Amino acid sequence: MKIGKCILPLLTTLLFACNDFLDYKDKDKVIPSKLEEYSELVYGELIHASAGSSCYNILLMSDDFGSMVEGDKGDKRREYLNWFNWAKEPQYTPDGAEKEDPAWEFLYHKILMCNVIENDVVKFEDDLEGVKYRLLGEVQAIRAMSYWYLVNMYGEPWRSEEQAAMAMGVPVNEETSIKDKIYARETLAKNYELMETDLKNSLINFEKGEKKNTAFRPNPDVVRLFLSRIYLEQKRYGDVITVCNELLRETQRIVIPLAWMLMNQDSWTGEHPMVARDAGSLLFTWWTRDALPTYSAEYGCGRFSVSQELMALAKENTNDVRGKSYTCWDYSGKKIYKYDYDARGYSKCYGMNYRLEEAYFNRAEAYLCTGERDLAMADLTEVYQERIMNESDSKLSAASDDEAWKIFRKEKRVEFCFEDIRWFDIRRWGLSIEHVYHDYNAKENFVTYVLEAESPNYVLPLPLDVVRQNATIERNKRVEPIVK
Template sequence: MKYFRNMILGWLCVCLIGACSDFLEEKSQDEVLVKTASDYSELLLGYMGYSDCWGLLYLLSDETRLDDNQYWGDGNTDDATGISYRDYYTWQPDMWEGTSSSETNCYKEMYELIMGVNAVLDGIDDAEGDQATKDRVKAEALGLRGFYYHFLVNVFGEPYNCNRQALGVPLKLTAALLENGIARNTVEKVYDQIVKDLEQSSELFRQYPKQRGDYRINGTVVDILLSRVYLYMERWDEAIAAANRAIETSEGLTDYTKMNAGDEFVMASYTHSEVEWVYGKAKMRPILFVPSEKLMEVLEGKKDCRKTFWIKKDEILNQIQITKIDRYDLTELYNTIRISEAYLNRAEAYVLSEQANKNTLALDDLNRLRHHRIIGYTDVSIVDEEDLLNAIREERYAELCFEGHRWFDLRRYGMPSITHDYKIRKNAPWETYTLREKDPLYTLPIPTSMFTNNIQLEQNASANELRRVGIIK
């Protein structure tokens, strides 16, 4: 799929350079053309979240740690397994140019996805075909663009609730090439565009019956994303409204307490009622890492089925496996957007809103989710509002682990200090690396290779930080 996507992207680039206004016109009978709504639908499928970027987020957060039992190859050389991820894992300012540079370039990859989506949006209104198909393709494309810009602005821009006037990322809303590049927009401006895209997408989807599966987004996915974006923007009532729409149109939470503990668990499957979208892939093999001690403490309850299904230990190899993301279907897609997020987004928004009975409503969402995760669970009653908010956020840490949420959540929680332990080879000492409270590296530097073709780009202050040095334990 990625080869097909890149081939089409290259073809679009050539056409756009040669003739932006008529690049879809027929040139010869042998040429592959994109002119019908169905053609655009097939083209868009190649841009449905297929990227190497998602694994970066749990390398940065407090979800993972290196494990001595499974981290090493031969155990003695400097070519230790995992060195490719060291600069991400230790928050180095030159992470894109150091040992990790061969792994991925999330800035470039996201804009490649956006370029393909923009090409669809540029042409879909004039495509041949029925209006319903064109509307659905447009809804999918707008939803994807909002999703990709949400990733970019939360990686390369400061948190919205910290400094919305800080530089975000360039807003590129057409596939046409710009000779002199494009400047960065503010975080607020990027969020405004994300909301505009997602709201328009949601409205289009609501006109037609819901479709679920085939690795495509739908209206429920878009409303989950809207509830997430509004939560980050601290627009509580709008977050609640979007979550309400998502929950009303969902297939319902999957009840883990009724699943057989002996069954092999595959998260990225539409057989789970709560899974609304399967996307992405893992270039970063999670077998190199294990859940952090902090995460394991949250999941430690013996009757919490999430630990049973998501994290298992191979007794023969003495290895912990994150089965939540270390089991692939044949397409190598492993990320999901699930309706459980909508419940958590809504619960948190309730607590922070001014709505009547807000804490009761938030508790209802928290207890409902836990009933589907913990065998024999009994409803809890939390009176103190701060305790309730902390309980919801801790539940979010557990429920959404390794799904690209925790790093973004840490940013909006105030960017607390976290640490990672690392060692270069088995016989070397462990070293502790610290991401300080409100550390500049909570906003990642833009890869320097991106400045070649965009002379208007400005770099983040985090690029000027000194390389991080570990403290021997």
């Protein structure tokens, strides 16, 4: 592979002040000097800090979203259309205005901060409370998770060990300060090696460190979940099963109970969103992002909405609470209640969330890939039985492997819709999907856009600023949108 080079964007201020406990060194920089201060730094700069609408595009590109036109209050879709139709260059609106993707800079800033904090914290002597090792575990987890998003947005999908050894990944930044430096793209294999090393080291440090039983700090549960993700992508199914076994054995979280799901049914308040701090299954939550178009656009206009296909899947079983109004979305699919974004704050968590249910699905997929169909169905049933109102209808079974895969993919799509997972599954499985887009001025007219299987548009284009800083950087090939 021809290795391209890039200049990582200028990053925001390295360190931040919390009240007055930090030691001021000059007018521009404040340096923490105690482990407790680094703990505040991790929370404020790595967990709480956000970047507006980062990653909105991976939701819009998935088949979770559809498009609808009603009323005459204007078309709210146009500035996002080129993400929705998988345009060759989606960072320009149809009117030619720039709408740059902020995720690259945001995630590389987190990586830089992890490097800085790790470099400083490792120099402290061991403390009786184990704060040092807990902090090392946290920054190694966040660094690996940040690379996971970068690789799965801007790198090629993993197909095989041979392909990954040559495939285009993302740059690795090991610096502990901001430098005007040229960074080379690494191979996909190198990226995965780095992520696995960080996650394994994180587990070692968590074992030695202070225990925090909270979803608001990185923890062994979410580390094991991300290990299961990268093992699935690498087709290391035995490792997926092992790490999911460990997670399910060690965690204190539970599958969201049916009783919680039912509290929102036919209720307009949305007080008990499915993804919430108090729902029981939350492993980790971090950084908030701006409301998506489907949340913010007013009624009576052209807007994005829950796709008709997804709504139909969720309603195939009339006893499935996920297809009921106000549990995941309202009657028409105009507003999503799955996790809350308005001022009421019923979710009581951030915008990026990871739930215990995924461990059952990841292990089930590994079982299917190793010929253990009955074990896979048993794992899916662990979740399914908490989504079905009729107990006699709450066990899943399959008479063939093909049927088992069909059930698995349907259940995963319905269970994790609007939680980012779907786009990554589309790339990982090499799926073809379609988006229907109705003309605002003539509602009876529509265009069907197609994302073909194994499309080069699975890989997002580099942010415009990165390309401007280095015009020679290796850019992934993308194609014009296909119209059916």
